[in-house]
Amino acid sequence: xxxxxxxxxxxxxxxxxxxxxxxxxxxxxxxxxxxxxxxxxxxxxxxxxxxxxxxxxxxxxxxxxxxxxxxxxxxxxxxxxxxxxxxxxxxxxxxxxxxxxxxxxxxxxxxxxxxxxxx
Amino acid sequence: xxxxxxxxxxxxxxxxxxxxxxxxxxxxxxxxxxxxxxxxxxxxxxxxxxxxxxxxxxxxxxxxxxxxxxxxxxxxxxxxxxxxxxxxxxxxxxxxxxxxxxxxxxxxxxxxxxxxxxx
DNA sequence: TCTATAACTTGCATTTTGCAAGTTATAGAT
DNA sequence: ATCTATAACTTGCAAAATGCAAGTTATAGA
Numbered sequence: 001x002x003x004x005x006x007x008x009x010x011x012x013x014x015x016x017x018x019x020x021x022x023x024x025x026x027x028x029x030x031x032x033x034x035x036x037x038x039x040x041x042x043x044x045x046x047x048x049x050x051x052x053x054x055x056x057x058x059x060x061x062x063x064x065x066x067x068x069x070x071x072x073x074x075x076x077x078x079x080x081x082x083x084x085x086x087x088x089x090x091x092x093x094x095x096x097x098x099x100x101x102x103x104x105x106x107x108x109x110x111x112x113x114x115x116x117x118x119x
Numbered sequence: 120x121x122x123x124x125x126x127x128x129x130x131x132x133x134x135x136x137x138x139x140x141x142x143x144x145x146x147x148x149x150x151x152x153x154x155x156x157x158x159x160x161x162x163x164x165x166x167x168x169x170x171x172x173x174x175x176x177x178x179x180x181x182x183x184x185x186x187x188x189x190x191x192x193x194x195x196x197x198x199x200x201x202x203x204x205x206x207x208x209x210x211x212x213x214x215x216x217x218x219x220x221x222x223x224x225x226x227x228x229x230x231x232x233x234x235x236x237x238x
Numbered sequence: 239t240c241t242a243t244a245a246c247t248t249g250c251a252t253t254t255t256g257c258a259a260g261t262t263a264t265a266g267a268t
Numbered sequence: 269a270t271c272t273a274t275a276a277c278t279t280g281c282a283a284a285a286t287g288c289a290a291g292t293t294a295t296a297g298a
Contacts, residue, residue: 005163009217009224010146010210016221018139020286027129036245044124047287052246073294075244083220090216091129093209098128101202102135105128139255155276166256171277192263194275 016061017087021046021054023094026063026080026087031112034077058084088117135180136206140165140173142213145182145199145206150231153196182206207236 004012017023024046028039039051046054055078058064063084069077080087092113098105123131136142143165147158158170165173174197177183182203188196199206211232217224 006161007223007225008143008146008163009214009221009227011143011163012221012224013213013217014139014142018137018142020133020137023133023137024127024130027127037243040245042125044127044130047289048246049248049288050286053285073244086216086220090209090212093212094132095128097205097209098132101205102128102131104126105131106126108128156274159276166258167277168257168279169255172255192275 017058017063019054021050022058023087023091025051025054025058026084027091029064029078029080029084030088030091034079036076036078039078063087082119086117088115136177136182138173140169141177142206142210144170144173144177145203146210148183148197148199148203149207149210153198155195155197158197177203201238205236207234 004015006012017026024042024044025039028042033039033042036051036055039046039055040048055064055066059066059078062081064078065081066076066078068074092115095105095108095113099107123134125131136145143161143163144158147161152158152161155170155174158165158174159167174183174185178185178197181200183197184200185195185197187193211234214224214227214232218226
């Protein structure tokens with residue numbers, strides 16, 4: 001992000017993760033997925049180019065960190081940073097809103113909804 | 120929205136308000152703005168075509184309702200529905216995240232952060 | 239050697255967003 | 269009566285983001 005649109009915390013947050021896919025990737029990481037192919041396999045069907053781009057942007061934003069889990073060939077795992085983990089309450093509130101207001105949305109596992117951020 | 124990408128509450132919510140502008144408009148309504156020109160005047164600088172489109176879509180999604188506040192000429196006011204008001208906790212959590220994690224973001228007025236949804 | 243897998247990249251079409259100007263209806267000032 | 273201003277949009281076109289399909293690299297295992 002070059003410049004946020006304003007100092008508003010909502011606008012600034014949307015400048016970072018306010019697109020169609022970033023929070024889906026964060027959601028996947030919050031439920032334990034760490035690899036490229038695991039994100040691709042999610043039911044929403046993110047495409048390879050968009051996923052690669054989002055991982056790069058989330059890394060640059062300090063929300064995700066990339067670490068190799070093997071050499072030859074290099075394979076990376078993607079994990080949330082502390083700032084990324086801290087998005088949990090935001091995603092939980094979104095789930096509460098959708099479950100209360102949009103009939104038919106899946107009820108997330110209790111383990112997800114009851115989980116507390118670590119710090 | 121024709122079809123949500125999946126039944127996931129997060130994905131479905133993003134299909135409705137997960138673009139660059141919808142939550143900015145919802146934010147403005149949560150702090151009492153009701154008219155086209157008031158939304159245009161916000162510091163993020165939404166353009167007229169996008170604003171008209173977002174108001175239409177939010178209305179179709181049942182988040183906003185449009186009511187004329189005068190005839191000759193017809194002038195409309197836009198207000199959140201119950202479903203729209205219920206997004207308050209989501210926007211509050213986004214503010215908490217941004218204030219904690221992104222230095223320099225504005226601290227919203229206490230009246231906004233402490234407010235409880237009505238039902 | 240052949241097939242498979244993980245993790246990408248590339249090219250191009252489609253869709254969304256942004257910018258600037260134009261439109262309609264009306265009120266109030268000159 | 270004409271002129272200026274305001275609210276609330278619409279329209280046309282350019283630019284950026286997203287989607288689709290195929291191609292690439294490195295390696296393991298049959």
